[in-house]
Amino acid sequence: FFQVPNPSCGVSTCNFNFTYGSSSIAANLVQDTVTLATDPIPIYKFGCVSKTTGTSIPSHHKPKKIKYTPLLKNPRRSSLYYVNLQAIRVGRRIVDIPPAALAFNPTTGAGTIFDSGNILLPNRH
Numbered sequence: 001f002f003q004v005p006n007p008s009c010g011v012s013t014c015n016f017n018f019t020y021g022s023s024s025i026a027a028n029l030v031q032d033t034v035t036l037a038t039d040p041i042p043i044y045k046f047g048c049v050s051k052t053t054g055t056s057i058p059s060h061h062k063p064k065k066i067k068y069t070p071l072l073k074n075p076r077r078s079s080l081y082y083v084n085l086q087a088i089r090v091g092r093r094i095v096d097i098p099p100a101a102l103a104f105n106p107t108t109g110a111g112t113i114f115d116s117g118n119i120l121l122p123n124r125h
Helices: none
Strands: 017-022 024-038 037-052 081-083
Touching: none
Parallel strands: none
Antiparallel strands: 017 024, 024 037
């Protein structure tokens, strides 16, 4: 992706900060071509988050149809973050997968991960 050119942002970056309650994000505004199925969307602008503080977005900032879940650590696979997935829905139909096949189990190491290609580092204490 490429930094979005903006004379007020300096030579190479366009940074922005967003604060909500006791949480905040710091990000760079970037652009790239995003392809959905086979349809490219050129010059798609988005924020590339570099730092977050706090735990979540308060309910008054959250879109009504968006849900979120915490990332779970597994002592057996410390490099991965899991989610407690209960079902998969395609359109209005739930895919026939037993919930136990998706559920997080720290004892056995079983569970669902989303591999986004990003590295999440633990907070320093």
